[in-house]
Amino acid sequence: MLEVQGVSTRYGQISMLRNVSVALGEGEIACLLGPNGAGKTTLIRTIVGIVRPVAGSILFRGERIDGLKADQIVKRGIGVVPEGRRIFPKMTVEENLRMGAYADWGTREVESRLEQIFDRFPRLRERRRQIAATMSGGEQAMLAIGRALMGRPKLLLLDEPSLGLSPLLVEQIFEMIQAINRQGTTVFLVEQNARKTLALAHHGYLLQKGEIVGAGTAAELGESDIVRHAYLRA
Amino acid sequence: MPPLEVILQQAFNGLMLGVMYALIAVGFTLFFGVLDVIHFSHGDIFTLGAFAGLSLTFLWGAVGLGNPAVALLLTFLGALLLTGLIGVGAERACVKPLAKAPPLMTLLATLSLGLVIREAILIFYPRGADPKPFPAMLPQGLWEIGGVVIRYENLVILAIGAGAMVLVDLIINRTRVGASMRAVAQDAEAAQMMGVNLNRTVDFTFFLGSALAAVAGILNGLYYSEIHFIMGIMGGVIGFSAAAIGGLGNVYGAILGGLLFGVLQTLAAAFIPRGSEFRDVVAFAVVMVFMVFKPTGILGEKTIERV
């Protein structure tokens, strides 16, 4: 589904990602763990074409997408819940959701997807005319996920969707991600919460200072010294 | 205190000017809202719109287009299209390449472009230095209501201006490209992640803003019956001030600011002895006082973002 092969990026003169490789099979949940500043968000931004890699290649469903513009990349079936959610603050809930289906704007298809999202998140239906910025953090997280789903993605990228939420909401978000995956969407989940994430993911990667320093099944990662040391100090 | 009908007359005249200012101001505010740039040659784009309109009227004359309503419509459509495309060219030449440079660079580039436009008209338009008579294309005649004179052509000018503004509102709030403009204004990166083509959105924004300036340019020609290659300097300064009064980035603020500025100018002429000589001084003084007390403008923050 997604193959990131030897990708390097830089911000100006500063090298950020170095020779990063990640592979996701169809239907999987893979996770990316790593401390703050490791480059996780940079990898997400690189996959969707906001940042151009200086080396390496990215394949989505067998076709190269590195070098394409962001709008061309997401149109192929990638949905994003960006770091910090990045909902459109002055649009209503409904307008935000419609932005998620921007490529299909104005079609009847959008209306039926909207209904499906509202069925999945009844709270968003109640608030459909509310200005997004005035919603609570949990609601905004739901909105960001709903918006990403509006594009019917084959691959969903989530960059720390649970950040700043209460444990109860975090639980809900993780359950939601699992449900989305069960319905056939491949998921790439960036998180700092290693324990919960490894319980959910099939396999994962560990990123540190721009380099992949560990990879394996969720069980293997959970057992690995680096992860236990850095994240699971129980 | 001048008589009531004088005040009303001046207020009506002010509304006329205000509509034109508002159309220019909306461009400034769109560019700032979507791209955070101030496009200092926008006033000269307004001039170009007027000259494009004037040239087209000659063309219609040359090809023997008889129907005045059709000629008027084609003048507007042609000038809008032409000026809109020139606006996109201006953005591609002077704004986009400098997106990552300090804002001062964009300021210098667009100021220089304004100079280039003025010089180009001066050199390439036949006798470009002279004021050019603009043909009367609107129905002539007037009503007099209680001492206030209302010309038919002024009503048409008001209607066209108001129609243009309603159209902009619909485009921004009801269309896909309008949604992309609002999205980019609020969060350009998130907009791209939703599939918005950034370049196309920016191009369209400049097309729209510049086309509106062309509407203002033609209305200006129809109102004053003449146009001049330097009219964009004042037009630009006033349009920018109006956008600033309304709150840069806020479309409704820009419209309000434009109307306010027009009415201020004409009322200054009515209320102050020798006011017609000082109308600009008075209007700008009010703007300055205003900006000191409410620097974010009447309607505050950017709301191309939200209605």
Ligand SMILES: Nc1ncnc2c1ncn2[C@@H]1O[C@H](COP(=O)(O)OP(=O)(O)O)[C@@H](O)[C@H]1O
């Ligand atoms: N646009 C940018 N320009 C320059 N440096 C950046 C930019 N964005 C992020 N960085 C830097 O890149 C590093 C990695 O950031 P990021 O990818 O956000 O890490 P993570 O998501 O793992 O916390 C950080 O040191 C950050 O300061």
Ligand SMILES: [Mg+2]
């Ligand atoms: Mg991050």
